[in-house]
Amino acid sequence: MSKFIIQGGQKLEGELKISGSKNAALPAIAATILNSGVTTLYNVPNIQDVQTMYEIIKEIGGKVTKKNNKIIIDTSSVNRFEIPENLMRKMRSSVILAGALIGRFHEATFSYPGGCEIGSRPIDLHLKGFEKLGVEIKEEYGKIICKAEKIVGTQINLDFPSVGATENIILASCLGEGTTILTNAAKEPEIEDLAKYLNKMGAKIKGVGTDRIEILGVKKLSDISYNIMPDRIEAGTYLIAGAITGGNIKILNAKPEHIEPIVNKLEECNCNIKIEKNSIEIFAPKRVKAVDIKTMPYPGFPTDMQSIFVALLTTAKGTSIVTENIFENRYKYVQELNRMGAKIRVEGRSAIIKGCKKIQGANIIATDLRGGASMVVEALAAKGTTQIDNIEYILRGYEDMDKKLKSLGAKIEIKK
Numbered sequence: 148m149s150k151f152i153i154q155g156g157q158k159l160e161g162e163l164k165i166s167g168s169k170n171a172a173l174p175a176i177a178a179t180i181l182n183s184g185v186t187t188l189y190n191v192p193n194i195q196d197v198q199t200m201y202e203i204i205k206e207i208g209g210k211v212t213k214k215n216n217k218i219i220i221d222t223s224s225v226n227r228f229e230i231p232e233n234l235m236r237k238m239r240s241s242v243i244l245a246g247a248l249i250g251r252f253h254e255a256t257f258s259y260p261g262g263c264e265i266g267s268r269p270i271d272l273h274l275k276g277f278e279k280l281g282v283e284i285k286e287e288y289g290k291i292i293c294k295a296e297k298i299v300g301t302q303i304n305l306d307f308p309s310v311g312a313t314e315n316i317i318l319a320s321c322l323g324e325g326t327t328i329l330t331n332a333a334k335e336p337e338i339e340d341l342a343k344y345l346n347k348m349g350a351k352i353k354g355v356g357t358d359r360i361e362i363l364g365v366k367k368l369s370d371i372s373y374n375i376m377p378d379r380i381e382a383g384t385y386l387i388a389g390a391i392t393g394g395n396i397k398i399l400n401a402k403p404e405h406i407e408p409i410v411n412k413l414e415e416c417n418c419n420i421k422i423e424k425n426s427i428e429i430f431a432p433k434r435v436k437a438v439d440i441k442t443m444p445y446p447g448f449p450t451d452m453q454s455i456f457v458a459l460l461t462t463a464k465g466t467s468i469v470t471e472n473i474f475e476n477r478y479k480y481v482q483e484l485n486r487m488g489a490k491i492r493v494e495g496r497s498a499i500i501k502g503c504k505k506i507q508g509a510n511i512i513a514t515d516l517r518g519g520a521s522m523v524v525e526a527l528a529a530k531g532t533t534q535i536d537n538i539e540y541i542l543r544g545y546e547d548m549d550k551k552l553k554s555l556g557a558k559i560e561i562k563k
Contacts, residue, residue, distance in 0.1 A: 150536045151549065154558035155508055155529035159394035161555045165382045165401045166192040166546040167375035171337040173240040174314045175344055175375060176200045179209070179220040180247035181321055182348055187372035188218045192546040195539070199237050203244060206231050217372075229256040232290075236260070238543065242270055242311060245293065246318030249282060253295045272305055272312035279303045280319055280327065300325030300364055308333040308358065308444045314341055316362075321350045323364035332360045335445040336405045340376045347371050379405040380451045381545060382427065384520050386410075387452075388552065390418050390431040391459045391528040396555055397428040408448040412438055412456065416463065437465030437502055442472050454480050454521035461489035462528055463502035470497045480518030483511040484525055487533065508533040513540045520545065527557055 167190035177200070179186040191197060201211045204220060207227040212219040228248050235241045239260040248255035259270070274284055274291070280303075282295040300323050305312055313333040320327040332338075334356055342355035348371050351363035382401045389396035390413060403410065403422045410420050410427065416435035421428040437460060442450040450473035460467040461484060471477050478493045485491055486509045490501040508531035513519030519541035526533035535541075538561070541548065549559045 148536060149538050149542070150534055150562050151523060151526070151538050151541075152560045152562055153508075153523065153526035153529075153533045153535070155506075155526055155531065155533060157392065157527070157556050157558055159389050159392045159396050159527070159552070159555040159557060162397045162399060163385055163551055163555060164399045165377045165385070166190075168192070168337060168340070168378040169194060169196060169544050170240075170310075170335075170378075170380070171340040171376045172197055173200055174243045174318070174337070174341045175373065176204065176220065177243040177247045178318060178341065178345060179204070180222045180225055180244070181250050181318065181345070182368040182370060183223050183225070183251065184370045185219060185221045185223070186370060188220065188375060189216060189372065190375040190377075191218045192378065194546050195543040196238050196240060199234055199241065203230055203234050203241060206234065228252050228254045232258045240311070242273060243314055243318070245273070245277075246315035249277060249293055249295065249319045250298065250322050253298060255293045256290055258290055270311070272307065272309045273315045276303050276305070276312055276316040277319060280316070280323060282319075298323030298364070300327040300362070302328045303330070305329070305331040307331070310335050310338065313338055313360070317341065317345070317352060317360065320362045320364060321345060321352070321368070322366070325364060327362040327364070329360040329362070330358060332358050333444060334358065336376065336379065336402070344373045347373060377401055380449065380517075382406055383409040383449075383452045384455050384524070384545070385551070386413060386427065386429050387455050387459050388524050388527055388555075389429045390416065390435055391462055391524055393431050393433045394555070395428070395430050397426055399426050401425060401427050403427050408446065409452055409456075412440060412448065416459070434504070435459060435463045437463040437467040437500075439468045441470045444473070450474060450477065451517050453477060454518045455524055457481075457491065457498060457500060458484060458521040458524040460500045460502060461491065461525065462504075462506060463500075465502055467500045467502070468497055469500065472496065477518075479514040480521050483514065483518075483522055486511055487525055487529055489525065505530055507531060510534045511536070513537040516540050516544045523548065523552075527552070
């Protein structure tokens with residue numbers, strides 16, 4: 148098991164390039180199945196979740212080739228419609244392959260997905276969407292078997308604007324007959340990126356970015372090359388790392404419009420933010436001011452940033468209240484931050500954070516991807532040395548985190 152060793156107390160300064168988005172790359176890789184040919188992707192992050200997707204593509208008959216900064220995926224010979232259970236259990240996002248397999252082959256078999264345990268994330272919205280499109284679903288021995296004679300466009304209303312369900316329904320209906328109208332759809336930028344990418348292939352998708360998406364089925368898709376959007380959660384993470392150390396950092400290859408709620412809260416914390424077309428610079432005070440936050444579906448404050456912002460608020464002047472409205476079990480990291488001297492009390496869906504002047508290094512354990520990232524952020528501001536175990540969770544979602552932080556002046560090492 149790998150671990151981070153972090154010597155805290157260094158002010159972060161300098162420039163940093165943001166990697167391609169994890170949450171945009173995973174559905175883009177799945178969507179290569181719909182084009183029974185060759186797709187070339189650029190700006191794909193080199194992280195564990197992406198490697199798992201490559202493994203699945205290979206297991207079902209596809210080919211993945213890495214050449215310099217591009218990934219070439221050939222899905223012309225995909226001949227298996229079952230997602231391997233051992234890989235499915237590694238990450239929840241693998242469920243997105245089901246929509247692509249159903250879209251192209253009208254069948255898919257998979258088990259319930261794994262990933263971070265941050266609360267109930269049922270896939271019933273995905274399955275209800277598939278059923279509306281004419282897919283028959285059976286459960287046998289823990290496996291979900293989906294089959295359809297054909298995919299027929301219809302009207303689907305989501306009970307909740309789920310990102311995964313929105314993406315899966317788009318993928319399943321792209322090559323279907325007629326028009327699918329999806330209401331109460333999620334509006335996240337990663338969904339816009341997926342639609343832009345599919346439309347470049349020849350799909351006909353309208354309304355993405357609103358709660359009503361229209362997908363007109365087409366006969367086939369074409370070979371294309373595509374550049375994955377930058378990772379807005381990574382961008383937010385490094386801005387907060389700058390803020391907690393009283394630093395001054397500039398992030399490049401970023402889309403400021405994607406992280407407006409994070410930038411707004413940082414400004415509320417008394418950070419000075421300078422925004423340009425593809426970059427964001429933060430000038431942080433010695434100690435930020437307390438703020439209250441409520442997580443909401445996009446364009447609200449992202450749930451993926453909740454734990455990372457809480458880390459910043461542990462050192463703020465005053466008391467903050469953070470309310471988690473998306474996942475009910477997203478405070479597992481709190482006990483680890485409290486071991487470092489943070490004063491966080493969880494009451495139901497809210498965390499009450501009493502800011503303190505000093506945080507102390509300690510031996511802690513990453514509980515999930517974003518919770519683990521919050522511990523890295525906390526350790527950067529702590530007095531002394533912090534050892535974070537179980538960092539495989541963190542490496543699932545952040546490319547070269549140690550190298551990027553080192554380039555800003557952090558003292559961080561990975562030990563096996």
